[in-house]
Amino acid sequence: MAKITKLDDIVSLCKRRGFIFQSSEIYGGLASCYDYGPLGVELKRNVRKAWWKSVVQTRDDVVGLDCSILMHPLVWKASGHADKFADLIAECKKCNTRSRIDHLKEKSNTADDEHTEHISIDAAQAHAHDLTNKICPACGAVGNFTEPMPFRLMFETQMGANVDDSMKMFLRPETAQGIFVNFRNVLDTARVKIPFGIAQIGKSFRNEVTTKAFIFRTREFEQAELEFFCEPGTDEKWYEHWKEKRFNWYLALGIKKENLQFRQHDPDELAHYAKACVDIEYKFPFGSGDWQELEGIANRTDYDLRQHQRGIRTLNDWFENNNDLSKIQLKAEDPDYHKGPLSYFDQENKKRYIPYVIEPSAGIDRSTLAFLVDAYDEEQVRGETRNLLRFHPQLAPIKTAVFPLVKKEGMPDTAKKICNELKKYFNCFYDQKGAIGRRYRRQDEAGTPFCVTIDGQTKEDNTVTLRDRDSMEQIRLSTDKLSGYLRKKLEM
């Protein structure tokens, strides 16, 4: 079991071994942003690769996609993300409770304010000008608020070099919408039939109110999302299918069972689009020992595709309002929505419907860290502490290290030759520096599953020793068999 007990230890481990650094560190750091170092980038790539292999490569019913991060602003109107913009929050100076200012009540006015629709920030700001009469719902203090602060969920940027006619754009807050928007394209070109899924891995951006906790909640993060389209009525079956499939994926890659659990969402905490949602949680060894979400699996119903059908109908308003999202209301849904442009026609049963969607949405950064932390181990060997990372071979940043036992009798040359041969198939590391034991331990720390050592006997009978990371046991192997043996062991 990992000996790490504090987040500080994890941060230190990541830095020391070159897995994760703070962004812009020499400038004092940038909050909530992190960089992957030489070992970290390999680990993360392997996590992506393992996800893709499990979700796309080995299945007949899932295809991949890679969408742009910038999308048509109406996408975010239709998805509901853009409306979050009007949330203006003020904080009570007395009790530090934050409230949406449009939910605050007047002291003199006992009648309930009408529930405010989301409006543009400018409009809301004008409304919110005067908080002197507003009451804090928590402590009852009157007019004792901080300046209203807009709560921006999405990152903004502009498209177009000319300042005057540049268009305000958003960095995507989830990769899912790129998939929904391409549903028709994939359907028309990939010869897929429902049930089928579209998978994507990519960066997303969210202006979280608080970040903290290392890379668990960052504003820029990487998601691996699958939108699995199925016929309404079969959605619950597929929900169960993906729950099990995804949970087992973590286990198969070495996460210890006692550190992994499901957490079912209560109906009142479900997102507006979801019929059901469950989190896969990992027990990160924070001070508090809290379970943290690695992945959410949601039944998104037909919500998104139906919303985008409304979005398409709103396109004229968009042009008429000079591309100003804040002036646009989404058009009502067509009563015949189930025959709309994003519907699916089932040739076999002559049925047309809007498919339901099951969405497993995993955080690549979070699971990368979970794999890292879960693999960490310390053990006593001959009175010394051996630190090692027991990565699953598929995830190990370096698969094999090759050493000459000593720097003479041509051993380095032979070792280099073998290393270069193995590099054709996987990451392989050559090292001739220092005592052999030290080199083994260095690789243990990097999580390298195998070490190959060339010794005096190699010249005589063409064999090498192969040392196993976890057991430290050694076997002799003929060099002709080395590559095949390793590839089999490494599942590559």
Next chain:
RNA sequence: GCGGGUGUAGCUCAGCGGUAGAGCGUCACGUUGCCAACGUGAAUGUCGUGGGUUCAAGUCCCAUCACCCGCUCCA
């Protein structure tokens, strides 16, 4: 956002007004025939950043940035 804490070598930390330090790690040379061996030598710091006080500031004061813990928030 609030409260508390921490920033000194790659890492862990000592130094708390008076020449910038240790352990581990890194590098070089030698030695070394299988698990962090040994010897010799070497490199490395705007003491997070910016101001101030002082003859003199890692050290005291102010601001700022970043991180951690606990709230709060968020999904």
